[in-house]
Amino acid sequence: MDKDRVEGAAKQAKGTIKETVGKVTGDAKTEAEGKADKTEGKVQNTVGGIKDKAREVLNGDD
Template identity: 65%
Template sequence: MDKDRVEGAMDQAKGSVKEAAGKVTGDKKTEASGAAQKAGGKVQNAAGGAKDSVRDAVKE
């Protein structure tokens, strides 16, 4: 598993928590920051998945 997938998953989780905290407290800036962090984590996770796919294809 590529390190980008792990880091992406962590960013998604952190972003979800931050977004939820922003919703609960009514802080739109924190909510938006969490949503952005979550989206960035999804992109990073996808990039790691692509790296894994390429690595697996090269091994075969």
């Protein structure tokens, strides 16, 4: 598993928590930052998945 997938999943979790805290406290800025972190994590996770797939194809493991 590519490190981008792990880091991306962690960012998604952090973003979800931050977004929830923002909603609960009524802090729109924190909520928006959480959504941005979550999106960034999804993108990073996707990049990691692409790298994993490329490695599989190059190594003949698909």
